[in-house]
Amino acid sequence: MQGIYLIFIFAYICILWVTGLYVTRRSSSSEAYLVASRGLSVPFISVLIAGTWIGGVSIVGMAQGAYIHGISALWFQLGIWVAMIVTAFLLDKIMKDRKTYSILDVVGSLYDRKTARLAGIFQLIFSIWVVTMQIVGGGAILSVILKGKITFTMGMLITAVVFTLYNVLGGFVATAYTNLIHICAIVFGIFLGGIYVIFNFHVLLSTVDHFRPFGDLGAIQALSWAYINFTLGVLAQPVINTASSAKTLRDGKKGIILGNLIAIPVVVMAALCGIVAKKLFPHIPSISALPVLLNIVPPYIAVFFLISMWAPLMSSGSPFLMGATTLTVKGYIAPILNINNDRRLLMLSRITTLMIGAISFGLGFFVKEILREVTWIAVLLSAIVYIVFAGWLFKGIKSTYAFISLTGTLLILIFVFISGYQRVIHPIWPVTLFIFIVMLFGISQRMKG
Numbered sequence: 189m190q191g192i193y194l195i196f197i198f199a200y201i202c203i204l205w206v207t208g209l210y211v212t213r214r215s216s217s218s219e220a221y222l223v224a225s226r227g228l229s230v231p232f233i234s235v236l237i238a239g240t241w242i243g244g245v246s247i248v249g250m251a252q253g254a255y256i257h258g259i260s261a262l263w264f265q266l267g268i269w270v271a272m273i274v275t276a277f278l279l280d281k282i283m284k285d286r287k288t289y290s291i292l293d294v295v296g297s298l299y300d301r302k303t304a305r306l307a308g309i310f311q312l313i314f315s316i317w318v319v320t321m322q323i324v325g326g327g328a329i330l331s332v333i334l335k336g337k338i339t340f341t342m343g344m345l346i347t348a349v350v351f352t353l354y355n356v357l358g359g360f361v362a363t364a365y366t367n368l369i370h371i372c373a374i375v376f377g378i379f380l381g382g383i384y385v386i387f388n389f390h391v392l393l394s395t396v397d398h399f400r401p402f403g404d405l406g407a408i409q410a411l412s413w414a415y416i417n418f419t420l421g422v423l424a425q426p427v428i429n430t431a432s433s434a435k436t437l438r439d440g441k442k443g444i445i446l447g448n449l450i451a452i453p454v455v456v457m458a459a460l461c462g463i464v465a466k467k468l469f470p471h472i473p474s475i476s477a478l479p480v481l482l483n484i485v486p487p488y489i490a491v492f493f494l495i496s497m498w499a500p501l502m503s504s505g506s507p508f509l510m511g512a513t514t515l516t517v518k519g520y521i522a523p524i525l526n527i528n529n530d531r532r533l534l535m536l537s538r539i540t541t542l543m544i545g546a547i548s549f550g551l552g553f554f555v556k557e558i559l560r561e562v563t564w565i566a567v568l569l570s571a572i573v574y575i576v577f578a579g580w581l582f583k584g585i586k587s588t589y590a591f592i593s594l595t596g597t598l599l600i601l602i603f604v605f606i607s608g609y610q611r612v613i614h615p616i617w618p619v620t621l622f623i624f625i626v627m628l629f630g631i632s633q634r635m636k637g
Contacts, residue, residue, distance in 0.1 A: 190333070190337055192491060193333055193494055194334065197495075204354050204366050204369065205357075207358070208358045208362045209358070210358075211357075211362050212358050214361045215361050215362070217534060218530050220360075221359030221538070222359065223289065223360055223514065224359075224364060230446065231443075232365075233446075234447040235367040235371045235447065236364055236426075236507055237427065237430060237446075237447025237451070238367075238446075239367040239370055239371055240424075240503075240504055240507040241268050241448075242455065242503060243321070243500045243501060243503060243504020244321045244500065246268075246451070246455045246458065246504070247374075247497060248325035248328060248497065248500075250262070250265065250455055250459050250462065251465065252474045252477050252478075253459070253462065254460070255474045259400075259401075260400065260403030260405045261403075261405075262456065263414045264413045264417055266417075267413065267415060268420070271418045271419075272447070273445070275422055276441045276445050278422075279437055279440055282294055282428065283437055288432055289429075289518040290308065290311070290425055290511075290514055290518060290519050291311045291428060291572060295308070295576060298576065298579030298580070298585075299587040300587035302591060303587045305519070305520070307572045310571065312512055313568060314565050314568055314569055315425050315508045315512040316544060316547060317548075317551065318505075318508045319509050320548040320549075320551040322505030322508075323548055323549055324344060326498060329479045329501070330342070330343030330346060330347070330498070331343040332479040333482055344552050345549065347498070347502065347505075348545055348552075349545075350502060351366075351502035352546075354506075360433055360510050363509075363510050367503050367506065369499075370500070370502060373492075373495045373496060374496045377495050377499075379453075379457060380496075381485055381489055382457040382458075384485050385484060389484070391468060398463045398466065399463075412614045412616060416566050416567065419566070419569060419570035419574075419616075420569045423576060425512065426510075429510060430444075461478055465477040468484070482494060505548075509541060509545060509548075510541070513541045567615050567619050568597065570616055571619060571623060575594065578590075578627045582634065585630045585634050589627055589630030589633075596622050597619050600615060600619050
């Protein structure tokens with residue numbers, strides 16, 4: 189069976205790389221490479237959005253979360269789903285003009301350059317960490333499925349090389365085209381395999397404890413996950429990058445809503461698969477919750493089920509990788525080095541994509557629990573959302589208060605990690621309190637002035 193898996197994996201890789209090569213000619217400028225010349229239609233926007241939120245965190249990580257915590261793990265994703273609705277509603281404000289490339293432009297329209305660049309660094313850190321999560325998920329899946337042939341490190345390397353290479357070749361256009369392939373493979377495979385294991389092993393009805401709304405997380409932890417991921421999603425760089433690539437803002441809004449609707453049932457199915465795995469394989473490492481199910485499905489289902497587990501890692505990794513590239517190139521490299529030549533900018537964009545992919549691979553050796561670690565790092569994005577919403581609601585707040593808010597967020601995170609308090613109280617709450625106080629003081633000073 190492993191030989192058949194290898195054939196299908198190799199065939200899928202070939203399809204992706206051929207697609208990357210095919211669209212290379214459409215990425216002959218930096219604008220085309222970074223934002224697809226702002227010409228993508230609703231179907232491409234929708235698969236980019238769906239693919240962004242159907243990844244290692246939402247599939248492998250969700251199955252792992254449901255294996256550990258039951259259906260309550262879905263609170264993690266609920267925040268993203270709500271965030272996409274809010275993002276579509278606020279898109280006119282987020283994309284103030286058609287020159288927007290990244291969170292730097294959004295923050296920069298409200299505060300000074302220093303604050304915008306710090307916000308950009310926060311977003312970049314998070315984006316790279318999410319790419320890392322996809323690579324780790326790829327290592328987990330391939331090493332479990334092809335045990336004895338591929339190690340965890342080899343699985344990480346294969347996953348990283350595959351999606352980094354086609355993005356280096358074709359840029360954001362390649363991301364759009366390959367995500368169309370990924371989403372078709374994911375939806376078909378996850379439901380084919382998921383429905384088979386659910387209806388053939390009849391274990392869901394005997395796992396009542398796994399369907400408690402808050403599970404062993406408790407209401408506070410579950411709601412914290414949802415809230416954090418709401419703030420994570422509203423101004424996420426891949427979503428801004430995707431919206432920037434749409435033909436019109438209206439197309440961007442439609443694509444975001446449609447992509448959200450595609451993602452929801454897929455993630456729910458992954459959670460159900462994690463619960464099935466807990467009942468059938470109670471003593472395996474939790475990160476193997478989804479791939480272990482391949483052992484109990486027929487070969488004609490297993491090959492598609494396999495691809496549906498591996499493809500999300502690239503469908504999510506690609507938008508985050510290209511979002512990080514756009515942020516780095518447009519926000520830092522081009523202005524700092526004063527690069528105006530488009531050919532040089534295009535070359536630097538490709539090199540940047542390659543370097544971010546390599547850095548993410550290296551960070552993969554430090555990941556332990558996917559869902560929990562994402563919620564910790566996501567606090568950096570929460571801070572950005574707070575200062576942006578404050579700037580929208582109360583125009584004229586001095587940049588000093590926004591900068592102090594971001595700096596304080598970083599210091600709080602460092603402190604809770606050094607002290608170990610992140611396992612006692614989630615860092616989102618001290619950060620929220622701190623920023624509320626700082627920005628409230630800034631608002632009062634504006635009103636006095």
